[in-house]
Amino acid sequence: MTVFQRKVATVLAGTFCMLGSALAQAQDTNGTNISATVSEGKRQFRADYFEAYAPVTALDMIRRIPGFTIADGEGRRGFGENAGNVLIDGDRPSSKSDDIFTILSRIPASEVDYIELTEQAGADAETQGQGQIVNVVRKVSSKLTGTYEGNLVFGHRYGFRPSVNGSATLRRGETTYEFNITSYSERVFGFGPEDFKSGTGNLIERRFYRGTGGYDGAGIGGAIKTRIGGAKVNLNGRVRLDDSFDHRNGVYSDTSGLFSGEELLLRNGPKSDINYEFGGDIEFKISPKLTTKAIGLYRAATESNDSSIEAARVGQPVNRFETRSRNKPIEIVGRIQNDWSALSGHAIQFGGEIAYNQLDARFSAASSVAGAVTVFPASNVLVEETRIEPFLTDVWTVTPKWKIEAGAIFEFSKLTLSGDSSASRRFQFLKPKVIATWTVDPSTTVEFRADRQVAQLDFGEFATSVDVALGNQVDAGNADLVPEKVITLAAQIRHKFLERGSVQFRGEYQTVSDTQDLVPVTLRDAAGNITAQFDGAGNIGNSKRWNGELEITLPLDWLTKNIGFGGMEVKYTGHYHDSRVTDPVTGLKRRMSNRPLWHQEWSLRHDIAKSGFVYGVTAYVQAQNNAYFFNEYRRQKEGVRTNVFVEYSKFKFGTLRVQYTSIPDFGRDRFIYTGTRATGPITQIVNRRRYLDPLFQVTLSGKF
Template sequence: MTGFRRKIAIVLTGTFCIISPALAHAEGRSGGTVNVTAIEGKRQFRADYFEVYAPVTALDMIRRIPGFTIAEGEGRRGFGENAGNVLIDGDRPSSKSDDIFTILSRIPASEVDYVELTEQAGADAETQGQGQVVNVVRRISSKLTGTYEGNVVFGHRYGFRPSVNGSATLRRGETTYEFNVTSYSERVYGYGPEDFKLGDGSLVERRYYKGTGGYDGAGLGGAIKTRIGGAKVNLNGRVHLDDSFDHRTGIYSNAADIFIGNELLLRGGPKSDINYEFGGDIEFKLSPKLTTKIIGLYRAATESNDSSIETARIGQPATFFETRNRNKPVEFVGRIQNDWSALAGHAIQFGGEVAYNQLDARFSAANSVLGAVTVFPASNVLVEETRIEPFLTDVWAVSSKWKIEAGAIAEFSKLTLSGDSSASRSFQFVKPRVIATWSVDPFTTVEFRVDRQVAQLDFGEFATSIDVALGNQVDAGNADLVPEKVTTLAAQIRHKFLERGSIQFRGEYQMIGDTQDLVPVTLRDAAGNITAQFDGAGNIGDSKRWNGELEITLPLDWFTKSVGFSGMEVKYTGHYHGSRVTDPVTGQSRRMSNRPVWHQEWALRHDIAKSGFVYGVTAYVQAQNNAYFFNEYRRQKEGVRTNVFIEYSKFKLGTLRIQYTSIPDFGRDRFIYAGTRATGPITQIVNRRRYLDPLFQITLSGKF
């Protein structure tokens, strides 16, 4: 048995030993749950269920629902395909810039009437494709309500960074007004060596780096929800400013530890980047059995990043390398969906979506030595895509225990590149989906899924960029990139026990076409001669992936009440990721790049009854991450990330939270070959180690 398999066996055996007495205890109960209404496939959590957790926002409440994890979509193509699994008052937010975590954090917990968890296929017409959906239902109130948060992040080498966030909601008759403001600021201090060695491992040069990086941001947003006649109308908007930077110095020494030079790296935007979004929807009934919803969304941004690296070695001329990036993404989405309920036992949805995406990417780089400047070829690319997607879905309630969702989306799209790269391609895809759920009893659900999806393209990968912090590594734009296609077979079982406990396991097998990974990108002159070769994103043929996920939430009252305390809970989440693909350089079988074999999270939380105190600790760890370049093999490993906190919720101003976060140490090993990984020996080894100062955080949050 390998070491990894032995670890898996120990984890599974220990898990079984832990939950067996709990499950036995649960089976001995009457089957009801305090403060929870349960029927096949649905559970309704009233506000008093969450009292023990003293939640401030709706996000705090959602995080306490056993067996539920917020999903934001999986990078699929299309607005409809990226529906998450959280609704607000039965509606999906018509926004892409504001994530659901941010939206939930603006809703005061005191304004939530109840939270409903549905675990059935076709759980809601707004989130089709999800087998598990939460709906946050707010109270009807005419009062001004909202949330506020003051936050300070600090460390002994980068000072104090304050942030302020707030939201307000006002209802007048049929109209609700929402307003929010947000700001954040954070700094991280890192240091450590980078060793350059020959292929035999002998040290040639050491560079010791230290530096500070960080980001600042601020944003304003708002929404209006009202009724016009019999129609529901939602409008929302958001504008956000972001600024980030990186400042690093390096000291060079030779194998004898003698100083031989230094380096200064500066990276950041010359001005704050701005992004904004406007969206909305209108929903109305064309007949008692037919409901129509029209959604519109527009967003745009300006993104800039300049970098420079200056190196001065003893006895050599100084070198200066600089890059400039200017990107302008734009997106427009229009969608119409119709829900028809005229057939008994069936809920049919049909409609269409049209989208236009654009990226205007402009990149330049220059290298200067002794006053002479070498300008690299510009990489100015305009990427445009127009996509039309008609869709049809039927949710069939076979019985109170069985539901089946079956549907398909047809995609017709055209992608064009102009500027330094020219290309034009048309795509036609059919994306079918079948989901079946079996509600074994009010606390156990089994889900089966078969679907075919098309991954979203990252338009930035059509344009060239350079990482100055990694030896001026070039990420070449690839005009031949196409989206990968994934067919998934999956099964999942979820079981609730002990009122607040759950266990679930998911397994899936995926067959991928046009797998996206790192590929060699060759540049040629007009005569066809190779002028340069770089790495970039590309397609490397067919591959296989298989994944497993185990999640356990285990309240310990059944054990700890006998020794005099309650309110303690442990949670474990473990993921395993396997994959197999043919390497485009060596022709041999290997794992996919940038896909760790496993990652795990362990958490313990103790809500001390009636005291207002809560404390907890979380630990996250993952396996090493590998990447395969045409002339380099790279492995990267991070240490354990830990988070320790204590909260007190009985202050008049709200909840006070003190938190310590240890940011994991980082190690990267690069093995660089002469020629390619298939033909050349290893000529250079580069070992980088980075250590990061921990973060301390004090937060005061409340609701009104």
């Protein structure tokens, strides 16, 4: 057993010893005063359950539900496949740009009537494919309600950055009007050395960098929900502006410490990016046992990135490299789903989805030395995809304790590239799924899952880009990229205890075809001669993955009430991700790129009864991250991210929160080969270290 395995075994053994003690105590303390209604596979949480946490928004409430984690679709293809596990008044939001976290943060906690947790397959037609969902049911009220939040983020080297968020909801009869505004701003200051060494480790040059990065943005949105006749109608829209930047100065010195040059990096510029989305749905009954819902969505954006890096060495001419990119993505989705309940014990859903996605990517680069300018060939690509997906699903209630959801999606799609890259491909995918849940008792659920998924393509990977912050690293567009396919077998067990405690474990095994990773992309001239070779996203054949997740929420009242205080809770979340794939350069087995072996999060929270005070601390750590380029091996290790906060909820104007965030330092080591990793020796080693200033944040939030 390795040192790491012994540490893991010790942590798990200690954890389960604590759980065993807690469960023993639960026999005496888990009484009838629980503020939640429990039935077969369902649990209903009302306002008194959350009083100890003094929530401001519905998001605060959901985060306190034991054993539940918000899911947002995992980046799968299609609108239907990206259904999360949260409903608002029984409906899935018909939006993709506004994530569910943002939507929940706009709902005042005072306007939530109750939250219902369902842990059964096919729990709701709106979120099929999920074995666990929550439904946030709001009160019926005619008064104006809303939330507000003001943030001040600051640090001693990058000043003060304010942001504000607000939302308002008004109900008039059958119609609800929602309006929201948001702004955000953040800065990060970092510094540290970057050492350039020979292949044998001898120092050649040291560069010391200081830089500030950040982003700013603002948005406005709204929604109307009403009834027309017997139909429910929802309309929503949003417009957002974004801007970000990165400024970095570097000073070069030789092996003796003498000044040898300097560097200036400027990334992005004053140009603001805009993105917007408009969507809606209408739901109506064709017959008492047949309900139809039609969904429409349109979104578009402009995404800009300008960068330049200028280096001036003693006795040499100034060297300047510039890049410019302008991307315009568009997405149009239409979906119709029908829910039929004519067969006893079965809930059948069928329908279809059609989608059109487009990316107009334009990239250019130029290099200048002593006034002479070299312009690189343009890299302009238009990517278009049209996708049609009929689907059929059946949720079978075998017994009150057993439910099975089985179905399939049939995808027919066409992908075309034009411009500097030309390609046209047609895809046909069958995506079946089976989910079964067994409600062992009101506190314990077991879930089994088998499915085949097709990953969403990132259209930006068909276009070329350059990262000037990494030594002008080229990410070459790959016209041959196809989506990877994943078959998953998974099992999960969830158990509730001590009123507010939970433990759950999930294990899964995946087989992957057309695995996406880094591949060599070769450029040739008209005669077939190699002119350049870069790295880019590509497919490297079949692979296997193993994933495990353990989550424990442990209230400590059973231990601390005996010494005079309560309201303390600890939580642990651990993820393990291993994989095996054949390296396209060396032919050897390895883990996938950019997939850390494990990550963990530990947190402690103490709600001091009746005082209004809450304090807590969270620590996050992960294993090193590896990446495999054709002529380079890279590893990156981050430190521990910590978050400490104190909150007081009895101010007249809301809840005041003071927070300190320690942004983890990180180190990156690059091992660069002559030729490829398979044939050449290491000729250069680059060791980079970055130390980042912490962030302080003061937040005042409230509801009306």
